[in-house]
Amino acid sequence: MKARATNPSTPRRVVVHRPGGLDRLVLEPFEPPQPGPGEVRVSVRAIGVNFADCLVRMGVYAPAKRYVDWPITPGFEVAGVVDAVGDQLEESDWPGRRVVALSRFNAYASHVVTSAQRALTMPDGWTMAEGAAFAVNALTAHHALHLADAPAGSAVLIHSAAGGVGHWLVQLARVRGLAATGVVGAPDKVAVVTAAGAEHCLVRGSFEERRLQPIFLAVFDAHGPESWRRSYGLLAPTGRLVVYGAHALTRNGRIPWLRAGLDLLRRPRFDPLRLCADNRGVLGFNLAYLFEQDAAFANDLAELRTLVVDGKARFPPITTLPLDEVREAHRLLQSGTTVGKLVLEIPA
Numbered sequence: 445m446k447a448r449a450t451n452p453s454t455p456r457r458v459v460v461h462r463p464g465g466l467d468r469l470v471l472e473p474f475e476p477p478q479p480g481p482g483e484v485r486v487s488v489r490a491i492g493v494n495f496a497d498c499l500v501r502m503g504v505y506a507p508a509k510r511y512v513d514w515p516i517t518p519g520f521e522v523a524g525v526v527d528a529v530g531d532q533l534e535e536s537d538w539p540g541r542r543v544v545a546l547s548r549f550n551a552y553a554s555h556v557v558t559s560a561q562r563a564l565t566m567p568d569g570w571t572m573a574e575g576a577a578f579a580v581n582a583l584t585a586h587h588a589l590h591l592a593d594a595p596a597g598s599a600v601l602i603h604s605a606a607g608g609v610g611h612w613l614v615q616l617a618r619v620r621g622l623a624a625t626g627v628v629g630a631p632d633k634v635a636v637v638t639a640a641g642a643e644h645c646l647v648r649g650s651f652e653e654r655r656l657q658p659i660f661l662a663v664f665d666a667h668g669p670e671s672w673r674r675s676y677g678l679l680a681p682t683g684r685l686v687v688y689g690a691h692a693l694t695r696n697g698r699i700p701w702l703r704a705g706l707d708l709l710r711r712p713r714f715d716p717l718r719l720c721a722d723n724r725g726v727l728g729f730n731l732a733y734l735f736e737q738d739a740a741f742a743n744d745l746a747e748l749r750t751l752v753v754d755g756k757a758r759f760p761p762i763t764t765l766p767l768d769e770v771r772e773a774h775r776l777l778q779s780g781t782t783v784g785k786l787v788l789e790i791p792a
């Protein structure tokens with residue numbers, strides 16, 4: 445079912461008035477916001493869909509509660525064309541510029557206002573869908589690898605390696621000279637992970653995956669409590685576990701509260717003395733709480749853009765849907781079966 449038909453030329457956004465299932469994603473007309481000082485407005489052509497958007501819709505994404513509450517328009521990233529400029533910016537520099545832009549929420553819309561520092565000029569060769577498939581996932585992978593700081597030549601393990609973040613982890617690990625092993629949930633995802641540059645790709649729960657040895661100097665794990673425990677055990681001395689999500693606590697877009705509660709009760713607790721004895725580290729992050737670091741993000745994104753322009757990293761497989769099929773996009777992403785990135789498109 446569609447989120448609700450509106451005239452495609454009418455400014456519109458997706459609003460979640462109350463948390464819940466797919467039917468809570470409602471497409472509504474709206475008055476495009478005006479940019480304030482130092483801000484630009486982007487006329488949006490494509491929107492990147494992230495797993496966190498499903499968590500926002502379900503009502504379990506803590507930054508959504510902290511920064512907005514409900515009603516909320518989900519979404520963190522768009523590609524489009526600047527169509528209005530706020531004070532303190534050079535008027536002639538911006539209008540008509542093709543940009544990739546980050547926004548803490550509000551990105552599921554035809555118009556997005558954000559700080560000019562969060563708007564990166566898009567290379568001419570990129571499509572709007574590619575622009576929308578870039579910033580959040582590449583930045584997340586880059587930050588995770590920065591925290592792990594594994595030396596070139598070492599072995600790293602990447603969970604959900606065929607997904608949006610997983611793709612960039614594999615690509616950027618290869619750029620750093622790391623030997624990546626990917627883990628995926630289904631055999632049909634293996635080929636895309638090895639094509640992206642992983643040395644091996646194993647199916648979660650398979651004989652080979654269960655026999656993995658503690659040889660990894662970094663494990664990247666957004667899966668959930670049981671997986672975090674196992675991942676810690678797969679670290680070699682001086683290795684680091686990087687935790688950045690818990691998608692396995694959900695089930696087809698819902699939280700099975702009893703099971704999720706039990707899983708959380710059983711989550712590993714890392715004792716500092718034990719970390720010393722094991723010579724291992726555990727790190728976590730959520731970029732949604734780091735949004736004020738505009739300058740750092742801008743530098744990192746510019747470096748990542750260069751890697752793509754120079755052909756050292758490439759985009760994941762991208763699946764596009766029109767914005768009014770936002771419910772279908774969430775259904776697909778929360779099914780756990782997707783490969784690469786989902787992008788919502790708004791025709792010009």
Ligand SMILES: NC(=O)c1ccc[n+]([C@@H]2O[C@H](COP(=O)([O-])OP(=O)(O)OC[C@H]3O[C@@H](n4cnc5c(N)ncnc54)[C@H](OP(=O)(O)O)[C@@H]3O)[C@@H](O)[C@H]2O)c1
Pocket residue numbers: 493494495496580581584603604605606607608609610627628629630633666667688689690691692693694695696697729730731732777778779780781782783784
């Ligand atoms: N901390 C941060 O700053 C940050 C930023 C961006 C994303 N994230 C996190 O990174 C993870 C990946 O995000 P993404 O947007 O790139 O999504 P994605 O990896 O493209 O899609 C989610 C993948 O997770 C796996 N999965 C396992 N159990 C699942 C379940 N119960 N429901 C749905 N998927 C399940 C599936 O792959 P397999 O079955 O193949 O494993 C699925 O394809 C998410 O946990 C997200 O919250 C964190």
